[in-house]
Amino acid sequence: MSLTNTPSANRLHIGIYGRRNSGKSSLINALTGQETALVSDYAGTTTDPVYKAMELHPIGPVMFIDTAGFDDEGELGALRVQRTQETLRKADLALMVFSPDGDFSQEAGWLRELREQNVPVVGVISQADRIPNVIALCEAVQKEFSLSPIVVSAKTREGIPALREAIARAVPEGFEAASITQSLVREGDIVLLVMPQDIQAPKGRLILPQVQTIRDLLDRRCTVVSVTADRLEPALRALKAPPALIITDSQCFEMVHRVKPDETPLTSFSVLFAAYKGDIRAYVEGAAAIDQLTAQSRVLIAEACTHAPLQEDIGRVKIPRALRKRFGESLRVDICAGVDFPVDLTPYDLVIHCGGCMFNRRYVLSRIRQAQAQGVPMTNYGVALAKLTGILDQIVLP
Amino acid sequence: MSLTNTPSANRLHIGIYGRRNSGKSSLINALTGQETALVSDYAGTTTDPVYKAMELHPIGPVMFIDTAGFDDEGELGALRVQRTQETLRKADLALMVFSPDGDFSQEAGWLRELREQNVPVVGVISQADRIPNVIALCEAVQKEFSLSPIVVSAKTREGIPALREAIARAVPEGFEAASITQSLVREGDIVLLVMPQDIQAPKGRLILPQVQTIRDLLDRRCTVVSVTADRLEPALRALKAPPALIITDSQCFEMVHRVKPDETPLTSFSVLFAAYKGDIRAYVEGAAAIDQLTAQSRVLIAEACTHAPLQEDIGRVKIPRALRKRFGESLRVDICAGVDFPVDLTPYDLVIHCGGCMFNRRYVLSRIRQAQAQGVPMTNYGVALAKLTGILDQIVLP
Incomplete structure (x- = not known):
């Protein structure tokens, strides 16, 4: 089981x-x-x-x-x-x-x-x-x-x-003490979760971050409203007051941002997990380096899994495409997977790490510290995507 | 993963x-x-x-x-x-x-x-x-x-x-075609799920039936409102109209039934899964045999898992206690686990089967047919509990 x-x-x-x-x-x-x-x-x-x-x-x-x-x-x-x-x-x-x-x-x-x-x-x-x-x-x-x-x-x-x-x-103090939604919610809040219309988990399942977030919110005695993106507007209309927070899949970010009530803060599952599994401040600082990239820059994409690449893989397809579109086709992107994270990161102008759902927090943090020690900016997929689509300053951080 | x-x-x-x-x-x-x-x-x-x-x-x-x-x-x-x-x-x-x-x-x-x-x-x-x-x-x-x-x-x-x-x-026709919530919901419905306050899944998780139900409802384009039992009333107040359906953990059934709007039908995760994994009509018929039990009756509890018994185990503790309370201490309860289901069920006045989440539907159905062929009434945990607490006629069946 x-x-x-x-x-x-x-x-x-x-x-x-x-x-x-x-x-x-x-x-x-x-x-x-x-x-x-x-x-x-x-x-x-x-x-x-x-x-x-x-x-x-x-x-x-x-x-x-x-x-x-x-x-x-x-x-x-x-x-x-x-x-x-x-x-x-x-x-x-x-x-x-x-x-x-x-x-x-x-x-x-x-x-x-x-x-x-x-x-x-x-x-x-x-x-x-x-x-x-x-x-x-x-x-x-x-x-x-x-x-x-x-x-x-x-x-x-x-x-x-x-x-x-x-x-x-x-056992180290604070181990596992953190909540996924941290300071973003209070007991009794209504929190709306937006899933993509085309749910990626196999039949009968939800992906782990969704399950963990629902559980976290239930533990904190929130009311959790889950919808697919196409049902967001009716769900908002069904509530007497706007929800205290909306958490969306990154894929639907722009639509959700357009539709949501002005007073409801918005964040994404990837940003929550960036904070839960890493260091959100370091990632936001690292994402600022995106603005300094040029056609001659070299970017490292680091993945935790060694899975076969997906068709619309965020790390191998989406992020490189967005970077090259903005900075030119000659921008170089290297990809490393699993534990093959380079000892020397200094050839890179930026490291973009995956969500690290297969790594424990300590290991993700050790990679962030390594990049910091070498003076190389590091961010992660969710934060990089938010930055690239111009919404990083429109979301709330835990 | x-x-x-x-x-x-x-x-x-x-x-x-x-x-x-x-x-x-x-x-x-x-x-x-x-x-x-x-x-x-x-x-x-x-x-x-x-x-x-x-x-x-x-x-x-x-x-x-x-x-x-x-x-x-x-x-x-x-x-x-x-x-x-x-x-x-x-x-x-x-x-x-x-x-x-x-x-x-x-x-x-x-x-x-x-x-x-x-x-x-x-x-x-x-x-x-x-x-x-x-x-x-x-x-x-x-x-x-x-x-x-x-x-x-x-x-x-x-x-x-x-x-x-x-x-x-x-592949047999109709394999996996069934939905968990079946005829109970329509596209766009608001469905409220009630979890016990003391969530039994390990930290960071939900139990499988909850995940499967949420996914089923999202696939059917419903708005899924999840709360723990103590947050049910505020959640109902937050909605402009009563939900189309409430699905509750059996443990909270009586409270939910008391609190819910009259017009909202109520069912339980166990009843939904009894239908999804077995034959709900057969189980309801089987549960009718509970009224015919006496202090001399013999009941078989059949579990799919061979796990170590839990403290408040439904099959080993709760159901036998409820039966003995009603029919007398001499009522005999036998327990079988895993694949050790007796070939001859005729010594029993009633078979009560677990939810069978570890069995495939075909196997659960084969046990129901076996009991029917031998003229022995068979029901399952969820339906038996609903019957024993007098709520079986107050819930909706898929």
């Missing part, structure tokens, strides 16, 4: 780090064992970390990132370590599994990096039933890293409840 | 039948090969058929049921054949793969049964590249069963387009 699961990108992402012999696997087995249900298991390629979605009492929906040992060897090993490195940008929280041999030279480097990136770390000593010197090992970790490791035995399940509690305590 | 997939139960279920050496596996590989994407792969237990969800051009979302060879041997083999037998009740359409040895004695029995159960059959000769006597084999099938088999080679992909077209032609 996939629909009743929490969206993957909303789960607390827990990276599990350690050397190959540290007991990472038995730790995951212990955590995903009898008391918890393994929801799904995305086996990646041979080099990719494995993502395991589950319910972890008392935390709730989590996504474990099962990484390769960071002492992995050989050419494939190096690639695996690099993939492990990249997960540092996704992990909301890290479990560092210390090896029983007491040599923490590699752990030290990874811990430094995790701390630099503000990832809360829970230290773990796994396979306690197999290690003779557990107490000495704990003391060594404590002394070297000021970290009290949780001692866990997958076999006896000793330490598992303590580990769960330690994870719960380490 | 599970949310963007068609619900499993809505997919056209295609059973693949044949003996062990008939080339069933290579047929599935050919169908799920280059041109199509395998969406997911539910590996069952060693005895269960494997369900494979995919998009099959030009049909759309389908669910292949990969069955064991019906000549499977040994104790486990017999169990596997029994499981294959059970899939006949789920298959909206069957592919019968004829063995290349020309001995169709077993095929004949299975074909007879498929035809008795009105399952459209597409005949297939698989592995055509390996069989010397394809033409003679086709003629034999045609002569014996009045069926023109499609000749397919997984290796050369010969015949695959023809097979897809044959499947498309064989």
